[in-house]
Each structure stands twice: as structure tokens, then as C-alpha cells.
Amino acid sequence: MQLSEKITGNVARAVNPHGLKRMMAQQIETVRQRGTYVGAKRALILGGSASYGLGSRLTAAFGQGATTISVGYARPPQGDFLGAAGWWNQVYFKQAAERAGLVAQNFNANAFLSSTKQLVIDYIRQRLDGPIDLLVYSVAAPKRVNPEDPDEVWRSVIKPIGAPVTDYSVDLEHEKLVTQTLAPATPEEVAATTHVMGGEDWELWVRALKAAGVLAPNCKTILFSYEGPVATAVIYHDGTLGQAKRAAEASARRLQALLSPNGGEALISVNRSATTKASAVIPGFSRYCLALLQAEQVSGTHETTVEHQDRLFRDMVYGRQRQVDDLGRLRPDTWELSAATQSQVAQLLPKITPATFTSDLPGYQQYRREFRQLSGFDVPGVSVDFDRAELNGLVY
Template sequence: MGQVTLTEKIEGNVARSVNPQGLQRMMQSQIAVVREKGQYTGAKRALILGGSASYGLASRVTAAFGQGAATVSVGYARPPQDNFLGAAGWWNQVFFKQAAEAAGLVAKNFNANAFLPATKRDVIHYIQSELDGPIDLLVYSIAAPKRVNPFDPNEIWRSVIKPIGKSVTDFTVDLAHNQLLTTTTEAATPSEITATEHVMGGEDWELWVQSLQAAGVLAPNCKTLLFSYEGPAAMAPIYHDGTLGRAKRAAEASARQLQKQLVPSGGEALISVNRSVTTKASVVIPGFSRYCTALYQVEQALGTHERAIDQQDRLFRDMVYGSRREVDTLGRLRPDAMELSPAVQEQVATLLPQITPVNFTVDLPGYQQFRREFRQLSGFAVPGVTNEFDVEKFADLAF
């Protein structure tokens, strides 16, 4: 292909194009955030399930460049093929591996479906044959549209983002056209609720822990984390009280079960309730983009805004391996405490009613921040990076 000019494509709230050079620069930026804060004592060998983007990728960056850990990532993203440049998640793992190996760190990527038993077997074989010891950090950060029943391949569970009990009408941003639209989401059926629990709950997390333990590749003192979300009252009907919230409650039940298994040997199973950040998964949640527009605007004024890498480094540095744990009455880590503080939420609640389809404008500072972060997930709108791309320059990069 040689030299090409990349065109950014956004359909609704879905990015359809990538700029690999921008993604490489964003990877360098995330690493710099961690390095600036220095090394801290943590994991030696980390397995990141869902390590191709957002919270999973940020967890891998802080494990490697903050803790000095060897990292294994399972991501699932389309590689480059013919005239398709590949998905952002594929490039994220490529550029992470490049940076980690340049720093003398072990980095192994699996581009595979984490739900499949075959993937578990392949990862276990790699740990047994290539790593110098068992996994002592397991991060579960998977958001997926579907999962095949591991005990019946003919059954496929599909997750949905819907309220429970009654429909919900809210405003959501159309990132392609910079408009605020009114959307109505119908209530989930009982089968949709159950399917979402199977996909987005903790069942597969438990299967991974059991598989790793049975193979003897999980360290006795292993810490394992799954990421949850509470959000503000404004998001409760579609999230906390909806299908995703129901799935997170199931994941928390899995955490309690895993805690019983791991604690006797010195391990730990943790739920981290993370803050609202811009991810490819979160932007399709009805109402989320409008809430973030208000939240980011308030946080910009207060100087408290965090991206995924900022929060994850703080989470692992201070709470998982540090002495500044913030937990709630359920024992969950709460790095979202700043976002949900009364000081922030009172201002957000005042601003939200002012963001309507009638008066919405792209000039809102919070929306500018949100849209810029969304574009950067695909490598666009990155300072110092143009849309001119030399395909051959990146052709030899190894996955």
C-alpha cells in the first residue's frame, strides 16, 4: 500500500478506522504516565484478560512499567488484512509488546477469544513452558457482546444494555454528527437478563481461576481483580438497575466465592468499582456520553479528571499493592470515590439539565474532552500525529 492518507470514520458512536501512528503515540503517553511516578512493588507475572484496550490495557501498562512484571495478554481484535489496517486493539497490543521488549520486559500477546476452553489451554501451556514461574496477578477486564456456553457449544449467550422492568428514555450524544439525541431503550426480557449475566458476570472469571489452579500455574499469593461500575444516580436506570448492573452483582458473587478459595493460601479476589472513562464499550451505553460531558466539564475545573491509565495506575499503586485502600461496606475497592463525591456530583446534577438537544453545542468543554478521548482510542486527534501513514514502516512489527 505504501504511503496513504488515513480518513477517520465514525458511524454513530462506533469508530470504523484507525491511525496506527496515533495509537503508538498514545501507548508512549500511557507508559510515560506510569514511569513518571516511579517503580512500586507488585506483581512479577501478570495475566491480563481483555488487555487490548481501556482498563485492561492500562492495567497491563502499570503492571509492566510500574511493577516490572512479565505480562501475558489475551485480547480479541481484527488484525490487518488486505486494505483493512486492523482494529485499534490489535495495534495496542503490538505497540505494547514493542515498548515492553525494548525495556527488557517479557510481553506475550494472544489474539484469541478468552471465553474458549482452547484459549485457556494455550495460555496455560505458554505459562508452563515459557514463564519463569506462576501468575501472581490475574486481571479480568472483558466486555463482550456474546459468549458460547463452554459446556454446550450450540448455545450462545448475547449480552444487552437494557433497563429492567420498564423502558428508559434519555439523551445520548451522536459522536458522528455532534448531536444530542433522544433515545428510548426497551426493558430487557428475562432471557436477556440471564444471557447478560452469563456473558458479563463472573462465570468465566471463575473458570479461568479454576483452570490456572488445576494446572499449577497460579501462585498461592495471587491477586485477581474484576472491574465493576456503579455510576451516579443519573445512570442507575440503564446501568446499576439494568442488565449490566445485574451482571456486575453476579460478578461480585463470584468474587466472594473466589475469595474463599484464594485466601487460605494467601491470595485475594477483588472487585474494583471504577470511575467513568471514555472507552469503545462505554460510549454505546445510552445516556453515558451526556453524563460524561457534564462530569468532564466539572472535573476539568476542579483538576480531578482521570483517564483509564491515570485511574488504573492509582488503583494498583495505592490500593491493590499500596497502603491507601478505599473500600466500601461490601469490601469493594472504590477508585471512583472522587467522581461520586458530593462536591462533584452536586455540580454535575446542576449542569446536566442544561445539556439538552435544544442547547447542545460542540463548544462545551466537557464534550470536547469526551470526543477527543474517543477519537484518540483509534489514534486520531493525537497531538503531533498526522493522518499520513507509511504502511511499510509498520509492516514488520510482530504481534
């Protein structure tokens, strides 16, 4: 069969497994070229199928030599559907790790569920040679069931607070810039978004692992956040997502108090912006990314997610080059937020409007290429021909 790329709005609806395999190999090589470093021995990555979770797993395995467990939640192949990109990422990671003599376990499960937590705890007890000493929380989800009331479902929203906001966003399907207006979130929506994207579930995981005796005394746990510049503040920092991140920071303080007496550590890392399937649907964010990518092409400061995560863990989590802010958060995003880069972005943004937008913009070309590669398309030298027999014998 010949694979055909499908993008609806800003949602990718098809994958090229061969392209995803090539991208996985390239990311592994990125880490290997930087050499090994001392870090975790056994890492649990929650949300390890893509983006910063996958980048964390890559540097843990191929930089630190760690055993890795990943909990991802992606649709597997079924019928005519070839599966989600995250499913394939997990498959190809496991294959590569095992070829390198590393232990890699995948769980395709909802990280929010108590049953998933127990599944992972049982695996650690029965199959690993020691407790977890790194827990990465990188879960991005549209909804979460209240663990105390299964009839209540919290749904996250990306909205401003207090007043409506109008901004421009990229429509990848039609390759144009469109205007979007968002109504302000209700108090109920703010609360629901905090339940889904704050630190509640992170705390539940840490406490469950600790109570089960499978968390090492010196365990480090980390959750990823984003601040961004003034240009995205009204939607991100000051909106529902920002409220959720403030709640996660409060969770970090409680977890630090829990873990620090035994040498453990709870960290928040404020990461750089990234081209991801989730960020592509944040109003206004994609236009900012076009300007940022174009500015970084000039400055040479752009990082892929795996490059960013490898630097974060190599230099800041386990190294001696920590950059922290007044709140004690790690700040690997300083390259993005440097005065020089943001000055260039500020000059470019007013020039990127629906009337002036063209698909020839260097920033757009890079953004679209990075977005397509998340699904395995636009990867140089990769065929779009796929034999369904290749699905036989795959172990997730």
C-alpha cells in the same frame, strides 16, 4: 496512503497507527513518572488491548516491572482494513516492553474459549520462570458461547429492567444529542447478559489456572465494576449491566474462599467512568460523561484510564491506602462520586438537551477528543500519512 477518520454513529471504523503509538508512549511515561513500586512478578491480563485492561498492563509492566501476558481479541490488518485499535495497542505495548527488557506476550484470541485457556496455560508452563501472581479480568464482549453447549450463544444487552427508559445520548457522527428509548429486558436477556458479563468466565479462568498448577499461592485476581451516580442508575446499576455486576460480586466471594487459605485474594474494583468504545454506546451514559468532564475541568480531578489504574494498583491493590465499601469492594471511584463533583454534574445535566447542545461545550470537546484518540486520531503532532510497508515484520 492518507488516513481518514470514520465514525458511524458512535462506532469508530478507522485507525491511525502513528497516533496509537504516540498514545502508548504517553501512557508509559505517565506510569514511569510515578516511579516503581512492589507488586506482581508475572501478570495475566484478560482484555488487555484497551481501556482498564490496558491500563492494568501498563502499570504492571512499567510500574512493577512484571512479565505480562495479555489476551485480547481484535481484528488484525487485512486487505484494505488497517486493523482494530486494540491490535495496534498490543503491538506497540510489546515493542515498548521488550525495549525496556521486559517479557510481554500477546494472544489475539477469544478469552471465553477453553482452547484459549489451555493456550495460555501451556505458555506459562513452557516459557515463564514461575506461576502467575496477578490475574486481571477486564473482558467486555457482546456475546459468549456456552462452554457446555457450543450451539447456545448468550448475547448481552444494555437495557433497563421492569419499564422502558428514555434518555439523551451523544451522536458523535453527527455531533448532536439524540433521544433514545429502550424497552425493558426480558428475563432471557437478563440471564444472557449475566452469562456474558458476570463472573462465570472469571471463575473458569481462576479454577483452570489453579488446577494446572500455574497460579501462585499468593495470587491476586481482580475484576472491574462500575456503580455510577443516580443519573445513570436506571440504565446501569438497576439494569442488565447492574445485574451482571452483582453476579460478578458473588463470583468474587467464591473465589476469595478458594484463594484466601493460601494467601491469595479476589477483588472487585469499582472504577470511575471512562471514555471507551464500549461506554460510548450505553444510552444516557455519554451525556453524563459530558457533564462529568466539564465538572472535573473545574475541580482538576479528572483521571485518564492509565492514571486511574496506576493509582488503583499502586495505592490500593498493593499499597496501604485501600478504600473499601461495606461490600469489601475497592472504591477508586470516590473522586468521581464526591459530593462536590456530583453537585456540579447535577446542575449541568438539565442544561444539556438536544435543544441546547452545541459542539462548543467544554465537556463535549474533551469527550470527543478522548474518543477519537482511542483510534489514534486527534493526537497532537501525529501525521495522517501511512505507508503500508510499515506492516511488514510486525510481531503481535
